[in-house]
Amino acid sequence: MPRPIQAHINPNALESNLRVARRAAPSARIMAVIKAEGYGHGLTRVAEALSAADGFALLDIQDAVRLRENGFRQTILLLEGAFNAEDLALVAGHDLACVIHSAWQIALLDAYPGKSSLDVWLKVNSGMNRLGFTPQQAAQAMEQLCRHRAVRSITLMTHFANADEARGIAEPLALFNDFAAPYRVARSLANSAALLRYPETHGDWVRPGLMLYGASPFAEVSAQQLGLQPAMTLRSRIIAVQELRAGDEVGYGALFRAEHPMRIGIVACGYADGYPRHAPSGTPVLVDGQRTQTLGRVSMDMLYADLSRLPQAGVGSSVTLWGEGLPVEEVARAAETVSYELMCALAARVPVVV
Ligand SMILES: *Cc1c(COP(=O)(O)O)cnc(C)c1O
Numbered sequence: 558m559p560r561p562i563q564a565h566i567n568p569n570a571l572e573s574n575l576r577v578a579r580r581a582a583p584s585a586r587i588m589a590v591i592k593a594e595g596y597g598h599g600l601t602r603v604a605e606a607l608s609a610a611d612g613f614a615l616l617d618i619q620d621a622v623r624l625r626e627n628g629f630r631q632t633i634l635l636l637e638g639a640f641n642a643e644d645l646a647l648v649a650g651h652d653l654a655c656v657i658h659s660a661w662q663i664a665l666l667d668a669y670p671g672k673s674s675l676d677v678w679l680k681v682n683s684g685m686n687r688l689g690f691t692p693q694q695a696a697q698a699m700e701q702l703c704r705h706r707a708v709r710s711i712t713l714m715t716h717f718a719n720a721d722e723a724r725g726i727a728e729p730l731a732l733f734n735d736f737a738a739p740y741r742v743a744r745s746l747a748n749s750a751a752l753l754r755y756p757e758t759h760g761d762w763v764r765p766g767l768m769l770y771g772a773s774p775f776a777e778v779s780a781q782q783l784g785l786q787p788a789m790t791l792r793s794r795i796i797a798v799q800e801l802r803a804g805d806e807v808g809y810g811a812l813f814r815a816e817h818p819m820r821i822g823i824v825a826c827g828y829a830d831g832y833p834r835h836a837p838s839g840t841p842v843l844v845d846g847q848r849t850q851t852l853g854r855v856s857m858d859m860l861y862a863d864l865s866r867l868p869q870a871g872v873g874s875s876v877t878l879w880g881e882g883l884p885v886e887e888v889a890r891a892a893e894t895v896s897y898e899l900m901c902a903l904a905a906r907v908p909v910v911v
Pocket residue numbers: 590592636716747748749750764765766767768774
Protein backbone atom coordinates (compact mmCIF):
# COMPACT_ATOMS: atom_id res chain seq x y z
CA MET A 558 0.00 0.00 0.00
CA PRO A 559 1.11 3.61 -0.48
CA ARG A 560 1.76 5.75 2.58
CA PRO A 561 -1.79 6.01 3.84
CA ILE A 562 -2.21 9.74 4.46
CA GLN A 563 -4.82 11.54 2.32
CA ALA A 564 -6.68 14.83 2.39
CA HIS A 565 -10.27 14.32 1.32
CA ILE A 566 -11.81 17.42 -0.21
CA ASN A 567 -15.58 17.48 -0.43
CA PRO A 568 -16.85 19.80 -3.18
CA ASN A 569 -20.45 19.32 -2.02
CA ALA A 570 -19.51 20.77 1.35
CA LEU A 571 -18.01 23.83 -0.34
CA GLU A 572 -21.17 24.30 -2.39
CA SER A 573 -23.37 23.82 0.63
CA ASN A 574 -21.37 26.29 2.71
CA LEU A 575 -21.69 28.84 -0.08
CA ARG A 576 -25.46 28.42 0.16
CA VAL A 577 -25.22 29.08 3.91
CA ALA A 578 -23.40 32.33 3.11
CA ARG A 579 -26.08 33.28 0.57
CA ARG A 580 -28.88 32.66 3.02
CA ALA A 581 -27.10 34.73 5.66
CA ALA A 582 -26.37 37.63 3.30
CA PRO A 583 -29.14 37.46 0.70
CA SER A 584 -28.78 41.03 -0.53
CA ALA A 585 -25.01 41.01 -1.09
CA ARG A 586 -22.86 39.58 -3.81
CA ILE A 587 -20.46 36.93 -2.60
CA MET A 588 -16.76 37.21 -3.18
CA ALA A 589 -15.37 33.83 -2.17
CA VAL A 590 -11.93 34.27 -0.63
CA ILE A 591 -9.67 31.59 -2.08
CA LYS A 592 -6.26 32.93 -1.12
CA ALA A 593 -3.54 30.48 -0.05
CA GLU A 594 -4.65 27.82 -2.55
CA GLY A 595 -8.21 28.06 -1.32
CA TYR A 596 -7.15 27.83 2.31
CA GLY A 597 -5.17 24.71 1.45
CA HIS A 598 -8.01 22.97 -0.41
CA GLY A 599 -6.59 23.58 -3.92
CA LEU A 600 -7.27 26.68 -5.98
CA THR A 601 -8.91 25.28 -9.10
CA ARG A 602 -10.79 22.60 -7.19
CA VAL A 603 -12.24 25.23 -4.87
CA ALA A 604 -13.07 27.69 -7.64
CA GLU A 605 -14.93 24.96 -9.49
CA ALA A 606 -16.92 23.92 -6.43
CA LEU A 607 -17.68 27.56 -5.66
CA SER A 608 -18.43 28.56 -9.24
CA ALA A 609 -21.79 29.93 -8.12
CA ALA A 610 -19.94 32.71 -6.26
CA ASP A 611 -20.11 36.20 -7.76
CA GLY A 612 -16.41 36.77 -7.34
CA PHE A 613 -13.13 35.38 -6.12
CA ALA A 614 -10.50 37.09 -4.00
CA LEU A 615 -6.87 35.98 -3.85
CA LEU A 616 -3.35 37.37 -3.84
CA ASP A 617 -1.32 35.82 -6.60
CA ILE A 618 -1.81 37.45 -9.98
CA GLN A 619 -0.72 34.32 -11.86
CA ASP A 620 -3.42 32.38 -10.03
CA ALA A 621 -5.93 35.07 -11.00
CA VAL A 622 -4.87 34.88 -14.64
CA ARG A 623 -5.11 31.09 -14.48
CA LEU A 624 -8.71 31.32 -13.24
CA ARG A 625 -9.57 33.63 -16.14
CA GLU A 626 -7.91 31.33 -18.60
CA ASN A 627 -9.89 28.44 -17.13
CA GLY A 628 -13.07 30.26 -18.03
CA PHE A 629 -14.12 31.86 -14.76
CA ARG A 630 -16.00 35.04 -15.67
CA GLN A 631 -16.63 36.37 -12.16
CA THR A 632 -15.01 39.40 -10.60
CA ILE A 633 -11.51 38.39 -9.52
CA LEU A 634 -9.98 40.65 -6.90
CA LEU A 635 -6.30 40.86 -5.97
CA LEU A 636 -6.36 41.42 -2.21
CA GLU A 637 -2.92 43.01 -2.04
CA GLY A 638 -3.36 44.74 -5.38
CA ALA A 639 -0.66 45.24 -7.99
CA PHE A 640 3.03 45.20 -7.13
CA ASN A 641 4.38 46.72 -10.33
CA ALA A 642 3.52 48.05 -13.79
CA GLU A 643 3.46 44.56 -15.33
CA ASP A 644 0.82 43.54 -12.80
CA LEU A 645 -1.37 46.47 -13.83
CA ALA A 646 -1.11 45.46 -17.47
CA LEU A 647 -2.26 41.94 -16.50
CA VAL A 648 -5.05 43.37 -14.34
CA ALA A 649 -6.36 45.35 -17.31
CA GLY A 650 -5.67 42.62 -19.85
CA HIS A 651 -7.52 39.93 -17.89
CA ASP A 652 -10.25 42.12 -16.49
CA LEU A 653 -9.15 41.63 -12.88
CA ALA A 654 -9.85 44.01 -10.00
CA CYS A 655 -7.15 45.25 -7.66
CA VAL A 656 -7.06 46.60 -4.14
CA ILE A 657 -5.39 49.97 -3.73
CA HIS A 658 -4.11 50.08 -0.17
CA SER A 659 -1.17 52.50 -0.24
CA ALA A 660 -0.03 55.70 -1.88
CA TRP A 661 2.68 53.85 -3.80
CA GLN A 662 -0.03 51.94 -5.63
CA ILE A 663 -1.68 55.20 -6.72
CA ALA A 664 1.71 56.21 -8.07
CA LEU A 665 1.69 52.95 -10.07
CA LEU A 666 -1.68 53.93 -11.50
CA ASP A 667 -0.32 57.37 -12.40
CA ALA A 668 2.45 55.74 -14.41
CA TYR A 669 0.07 53.31 -16.09
CA PRO A 670 -0.70 54.40 -19.66
CA GLY A 671 -4.11 52.73 -20.11
CA LYS A 672 -7.40 54.63 -20.07
CA SER A 673 -10.47 53.78 -18.02
CA SER A 674 -9.44 50.17 -17.78
CA LEU A 675 -9.00 49.37 -14.09
CA ASP A 676 -11.49 48.32 -11.43
CA VAL A 677 -10.03 49.37 -8.11
CA TRP A 678 -11.05 48.59 -4.56
CA LEU A 679 -9.89 51.34 -2.25
CA LYS A 680 -8.99 49.88 1.11
CA VAL A 681 -9.84 51.90 4.18
CA ASN A 682 -7.95 51.20 7.40
CA SER A 683 -10.74 51.24 9.97
CA GLY A 684 -8.52 50.34 12.90
CA MET A 685 -6.82 47.06 12.12
CA ASN A 686 -3.73 48.92 10.91
CA ARG A 687 -2.72 46.31 8.40
CA LEU A 688 -3.52 47.54 4.88
CA GLY A 689 -5.35 50.66 3.84
CA PHE A 690 -5.68 54.40 4.08
CA THR A 691 -6.95 55.96 7.28
CA PRO A 692 -10.26 57.76 6.71
CA GLN A 693 -8.36 61.05 6.59
CA GLN A 694 -5.92 59.79 3.95
CA ALA A 695 -8.64 57.91 2.09
CA ALA A 696 -10.55 61.12 1.30
CA GLN A 697 -7.59 62.36 -0.71
CA ALA A 698 -7.03 58.95 -2.31
CA MET A 699 -10.68 58.90 -3.28
CA GLU A 700 -10.34 62.29 -4.87
CA GLN A 701 -7.38 61.07 -6.92
CA LEU A 702 -9.13 57.86 -7.97
CA CYS A 703 -12.45 59.49 -8.86
CA ARG A 704 -10.82 61.60 -11.52
CA HIS A 705 -8.10 59.16 -12.50
CA ARG A 706 -7.87 58.45 -16.22
CA ALA A 707 -6.88 54.81 -15.70
CA VAL A 708 -9.76 53.98 -13.34
CA ARG A 709 -13.01 52.46 -14.58
CA SER A 710 -14.76 51.75 -11.27
CA ILE A 711 -14.20 52.16 -7.54
CA THR A 712 -15.37 49.97 -4.68
CA LEU A 713 -14.75 50.92 -1.06
CA MET A 714 -13.62 48.20 1.26
CA THR A 715 -12.41 47.63 4.79
CA HIS A 716 -11.53 44.62 6.90
CA PHE A 717 -12.40 43.96 10.54
CA ALA A 718 -9.92 42.89 13.20
CA ASN A 719 -12.45 41.67 15.78
CA ALA A 720 -15.60 40.52 13.99
CA ASP A 721 -15.19 37.08 15.57
CA GLU A 722 -14.61 38.43 19.08
CA ALA A 723 -16.61 40.16 21.78
CA ARG A 724 -15.21 43.51 20.66
CA GLY A 725 -17.22 43.23 17.47
CA ILE A 726 -17.35 45.76 14.64
CA ALA A 727 -19.21 48.82 15.99
CA GLU A 728 -16.23 51.18 16.07
CA PRO A 729 -14.64 50.34 12.72
CA LEU A 730 -18.06 50.13 11.06
CA ALA A 731 -18.92 53.65 12.23
CA LEU A 732 -15.55 54.94 11.00
CA PHE A 733 -15.99 53.31 7.62
CA ASN A 734 -19.61 54.40 7.20
CA ASP A 735 -18.78 57.99 8.14
CA PHE A 736 -16.07 58.00 5.53
CA ALA A 737 -18.10 56.26 2.82
CA ALA A 738 -21.32 58.24 3.30
CA PRO A 739 -20.72 60.89 0.60
CA TYR A 740 -19.69 58.43 -2.12
CA ARG A 741 -22.07 56.55 -4.38
CA VAL A 742 -19.90 53.50 -4.94
CA ALA A 743 -20.13 49.83 -3.97
CA ARG A 744 -18.94 48.74 -0.52
CA SER A 745 -17.41 45.59 0.89
CA LEU A 746 -16.69 44.98 4.56
CA ALA A 747 -17.59 41.54 5.85
CA ASN A 748 -15.41 38.48 6.35
CA SER A 749 -17.07 35.23 7.48
CA ALA A 750 -17.58 36.34 11.07
CA ALA A 751 -19.13 39.67 10.11
CA LEU A 752 -21.25 38.03 7.43
CA LEU A 753 -22.70 35.60 9.96
CA ARG A 754 -23.07 37.95 12.90
CA TYR A 755 -23.53 41.51 11.64
CA PRO A 756 -26.00 42.03 8.77
CA GLU A 757 -25.30 45.77 8.97
CA THR A 758 -21.86 45.04 7.45
CA HIS A 759 -23.11 43.22 4.38
CA GLY A 760 -22.97 46.14 1.94
CA ASP A 761 -22.69 45.22 -1.74
CA TRP A 762 -20.08 42.49 -1.50
CA VAL A 763 -19.36 40.10 1.37
CA ARG A 764 -15.97 38.35 1.47
CA PRO A 765 -16.31 34.99 3.24
CA GLY A 766 -13.31 32.71 3.44
CA LEU A 767 -13.18 30.39 6.43
CA MET A 768 -16.89 29.56 6.57
CA LEU A 769 -16.85 28.30 2.98
CA TYR A 770 -14.36 25.66 4.05
CA GLY A 771 -16.70 24.59 6.82
CA ALA A 772 -15.00 25.96 9.90
CA SER A 773 -16.55 28.29 12.44
CA PRO A 774 -15.00 31.72 12.92
CA PHE A 775 -16.34 31.85 16.49
CA ALA A 776 -14.80 30.20 19.54
CA GLU A 777 -18.17 29.62 21.18
CA VAL A 778 -20.26 28.50 18.18
CA SER A 779 -19.48 25.30 16.31
CA ALA A 780 -19.48 24.92 12.54
CA GLN A 781 -22.28 22.42 12.90
CA GLN A 782 -24.42 24.93 14.77
CA LEU A 783 -23.86 27.32 11.87
CA GLY A 784 -24.92 24.67 9.36
CA LEU A 785 -21.43 24.39 7.90
CA GLN A 786 -19.82 21.16 6.68
CA PRO A 787 -16.08 20.52 6.76
CA ALA A 788 -14.63 20.58 3.25
CA MET A 789 -11.30 19.00 4.22
CA THR A 790 -10.81 15.76 6.11
CA LEU A 791 -7.25 14.73 6.81
CA ARG A 792 -7.03 10.96 7.15
CA SER A 793 -4.29 8.44 7.65
CA ARG A 794 -3.78 5.06 9.26
CA ILE A 795 -1.94 3.38 12.08
CA ILE A 796 1.20 1.80 10.68
CA ALA A 797 2.65 0.32 13.89
CA VAL A 798 1.64 -0.46 17.46
CA GLN A 799 3.76 -0.35 20.60
CA GLU A 800 2.90 -2.03 23.89
CA LEU A 801 4.18 0.17 26.69
CA ARG A 802 5.05 -0.88 30.22
CA ALA A 803 4.58 1.43 33.16
CA GLY A 804 7.35 4.02 33.03
CA ASP A 805 8.02 3.72 29.29
CA GLU A 806 8.44 7.01 27.47
CA VAL A 807 7.21 8.14 24.08
CA GLY A 808 8.84 10.13 21.31
CA TYR A 809 11.40 12.92 21.02
CA GLY A 810 12.00 14.63 24.32
CA ALA A 811 10.12 11.85 26.14
CA LEU A 812 7.22 14.23 26.62
CA PHE A 813 4.85 11.40 27.50
CA ARG A 814 5.47 8.70 30.09
CA ALA A 815 3.11 5.75 30.58
CA GLU A 816 1.73 5.48 34.12
CA HIS A 817 0.63 1.91 33.49
CA PRO A 818 0.81 -0.63 30.70
CA MET A 819 -0.92 0.67 27.55
CA ARG A 820 -1.01 0.42 23.74
CA ILE A 821 -0.19 3.24 21.43
CA GLY A 822 -0.59 3.51 17.66
CA ILE A 823 1.92 5.15 15.35
CA VAL A 824 0.05 7.31 12.83
CA ALA A 825 1.52 8.13 9.40
CA CYS A 826 1.12 11.88 9.75
CA GLY A 827 3.61 14.42 11.02
CA TYR A 828 4.49 18.06 10.82
CA ALA A 829 5.89 17.61 7.31
CA ASP A 830 2.33 16.74 6.31
CA GLY A 831 1.05 19.93 7.90
CA TYR A 832 0.03 18.58 11.30
CA PRO A 833 1.02 21.15 13.94
CA ARG A 834 4.17 20.17 15.77
CA HIS A 835 2.98 22.12 18.78
CA ALA A 836 -0.12 19.98 19.28
CA PRO A 837 0.45 18.69 22.82
CA SER A 838 -0.40 15.29 24.30
CA GLY A 839 -4.17 15.22 24.59
CA THR A 840 -4.96 16.74 21.20
CA PRO A 841 -8.10 14.99 19.91
CA VAL A 842 -7.84 12.43 17.11
CA LEU A 843 -10.24 9.75 15.81
CA VAL A 844 -9.12 6.13 15.47
CA ASP A 845 -11.65 3.87 13.74
CA GLY A 846 -14.10 6.70 14.21
CA GLN A 847 -13.58 6.74 18.00
CA ARG A 848 -12.29 9.76 19.76
CA THR A 849 -8.93 9.43 21.45
CA GLN A 850 -5.87 11.63 21.89
CA THR A 851 -2.34 12.18 20.67
CA LEU A 852 0.57 11.44 22.97
CA GLY A 853 4.08 12.86 23.06
CA ARG A 854 5.71 15.10 20.54
CA VAL A 855 4.61 15.15 16.90
CA SER A 856 7.53 14.19 14.70
CA MET A 857 8.18 15.00 11.05
CA ASP A 858 6.31 12.06 9.57
CA MET A 859 4.52 10.41 12.46
CA LEU A 860 2.57 11.01 15.61
CA TYR A 861 1.30 8.84 18.46
CA ALA A 862 -2.31 7.95 19.25
CA ASP A 863 -3.51 6.57 22.56
CA LEU A 864 -5.15 3.17 21.98
CA SER A 865 -5.66 2.28 25.64
CA ARG A 866 -9.42 2.40 25.37
CA LEU A 867 -9.56 1.03 21.81
CA PRO A 868 -8.60 -2.67 22.15
CA GLN A 869 -9.86 -3.47 18.63
CA ALA A 870 -7.65 -0.82 16.99
CA GLY A 871 -4.37 -1.81 15.43
CA VAL A 872 -2.21 -1.62 12.34
CA GLY A 873 -4.39 -0.44 9.47
CA SER A 874 -6.95 1.31 11.66
CA SER A 875 -8.19 4.51 10.07
CA VAL A 876 -7.26 7.79 11.69
CA THR A 877 -8.95 11.15 11.24
CA LEU A 878 -6.69 14.07 12.13
CA TRP A 879 -9.42 16.65 11.46
CA GLY A 880 -12.51 17.14 9.34
CA GLU A 881 -15.60 14.93 9.26
CA GLY A 882 -16.26 13.79 12.82
CA LEU A 883 -13.56 15.97 14.33
CA PRO A 884 -13.86 19.73 13.76
CA VAL A 885 -10.57 21.32 12.73
CA GLU A 886 -11.32 24.08 15.26
CA GLU A 887 -10.93 21.59 18.12
CA VAL A 888 -7.53 20.48 16.91
CA ALA A 889 -6.54 24.09 16.36
CA ARG A 890 -7.60 25.05 19.86
CA ALA A 891 -5.61 22.19 21.39
CA ALA A 892 -2.56 23.29 19.38
CA GLU A 893 -3.10 26.93 20.33
CA THR A 894 -3.60 28.05 16.78
CA VAL A 895 -6.52 28.67 14.42
CA SER A 896 -8.21 26.44 11.89
CA TYR A 897 -7.01 28.77 9.11
CA GLU A 898 -3.41 27.89 9.84
CA LEU A 899 -4.01 24.14 9.97
CA MET A 900 -5.87 24.09 6.65
CA CYS A 901 -3.34 26.32 4.88
CA ALA A 902 -0.44 24.27 6.20
CA LEU A 903 -1.56 21.06 4.50
CA ALA A 904 1.63 19.98 2.80
CA ALA A 905 2.01 19.51 -0.92
CA ARG A 906 3.16 15.95 -0.33
CA VAL A 907 -0.24 14.90 1.00
CA PRO A 908 -2.28 13.31 -1.80
CA VAL A 909 -5.66 14.92 -2.29
CA VAL A 910 -8.72 12.80 -2.96
CA VAL A 911 -11.98 14.34 -4.10
C1 LIG B 1 -8.77 36.54 4.32
C2 LIG B 1 -9.66 37.71 4.10
C3 LIG B 1 -11.06 37.58 4.14
C4 LIG B 1 -11.75 36.31 4.54
O1 LIG B 1 -11.71 36.17 5.94
P1 LIG B 1 -12.38 34.92 6.69
O2 LIG B 1 -12.18 35.20 8.11
O3 LIG B 1 -11.61 33.72 6.24
O4 LIG B 1 -13.79 34.87 6.26
C5 LIG B 1 -11.81 38.67 3.80
N1 LIG B 1 -11.22 39.86 3.47
C6 LIG B 1 -9.89 40.01 3.45
C7 LIG B 1 -9.32 41.33 3.10
C8 LIG B 1 -9.07 38.95 3.77
O5 LIG B 1 -7.74 39.11 3.76
